[in-house]
Amino acid sequence: MIFESHAHYDDRKFDSDRDELLSSMQDQGIETIINVGSDLKGARKTVALTEEYDFIYGAIGIHPSDIGDLNEEVYKWMQETSRLPKITAIGEIGLDYYWDKDEEVKRSQRYWFCRQMELAREEGLPVIIHSRDAAEDTLKLVKGIHGEEIGGVIHCFSYSLEMAEEYIRMGYYIGIGGVVTYKNAKKLKEVAAQIPLDRILLETDCPYLAPEPERGKRNSSLNLPYVAQEIAELRGIPQKEVETVTRENARRLFRKVK
Numbered sequence: 001m002i003f004e005s006h007a008h009y010d011d012r013k014f015d016s017d018r019d020e021l022l023s024s025m026q027d028q029g030i031e032t033i034i035n036v037g038s039d040l041k042g043a044r045k046t047v048a049l050t051e052e053y054d055f056i057y058g059a060i061g062i063h064p065s066d067i068g069d070l071n072e073e074v075y076k077w078m079q080e081t082s083r084l085p086k087i088t089a090i091g092e093i094g095l096d097y098y099w100d101k102d103e104e105v106k107r108s109q110r111y112w113f114c115r116q117m118e119l120a121r122e123e124g125l126p127v128i129i130h131s132r133d134a135a136e137d138t139l140k141l142v143k144g145i146h147g148e149e150i151g152g153v154i155h156c157f158s159y160s161l162e163m164a165e166e167y168i169r170m171g172y173y174i175g176i177g178g179v180v181t182y183k184n185a186k187k188l189k190e191v192a193a194q195i196p197l198d199r200i201l202l203e204t205d206c207p208y209l210a211p212e213p214e215r216g217k218r219n220s221s222l223n224l225p226y227v228a229q230e231i232a233e234l235r236g237i238p239q240k241e242v243e244t245v246t247r248e249n250a251r252r253l254f255r256k257v258k
């Protein structure tokens with residue numbers, strides 16, 4: 001059975017067939033799904049999905065590109081909502097300097113990233129971190145607020161092996177998805193081959209980033225076997241072992257999952 005650690009089934013790309021798709025997951029080997037909210041609307045929809053489906057758990061957080069959604073009132077809602085039994089993590093949160101290059105916006109991203117990390121610490125939940133074109137600042141910030149006391153996963157990891165090792169030393173997991181199957185993803189293939197298997201989580205980030213041979217199409221958790229297969233080949237181990245160990249990893253991190 002496969003543990004999907006990062007999906008966005010609240011996305012409107014699933015509006016036409018969401019129930020049909022989600023109802024077929026468990027029969028096709030997807031045991032558990034963490035649905036991750038990235039803006040306020042997504043966070044609310046995530047809560048609804050966890051109420052509707054037994055095997056769906058949630059993470060709530062505001063993505064760096066959507067921090068316009070955040071204010072003290074929303075923060076308070078997040079605080080209360082994070083105490084629900086099926087909300088397992090705060091995320092996705094982090095820094096994204098790819099889309100936002102304005103210094104003022106970057107400062108604001110760092111501020112709300114810190115606040116949401118503190119929320120996770122207070123509520124005893126792990127974090128799901130999104131970091132794009134912001135390697136140095138993300139690491140500095142996570143170290144600066146003693147992120148090793150919080151724990152979490154660096155989702156859709158896109159940095160170097162050395163950077164992965166820095167996070168692993170702080171007890172973090174590395175989220176690996178469809179990108180690892182792309183021919184030009186040399187750095188990520190190296191990371192997937194070299195870091196300890198007990199630090200890897202499988203994720204799709206669906207509807208985005210479908211693996212080969214589905215690249216370019218709408219992604220779903222049903223494509224995770226392609227990701228597991230690629231990691232298995234890179235490491236020279238059975239695909240089953242990748243699926244089993246990453247499932248155990250996710251269950252260790254997302255403690256509220258039954």
Ligand code: NI
Pocket residue numbers: 006008036038092205
């Ligand atoms: Ni995501």
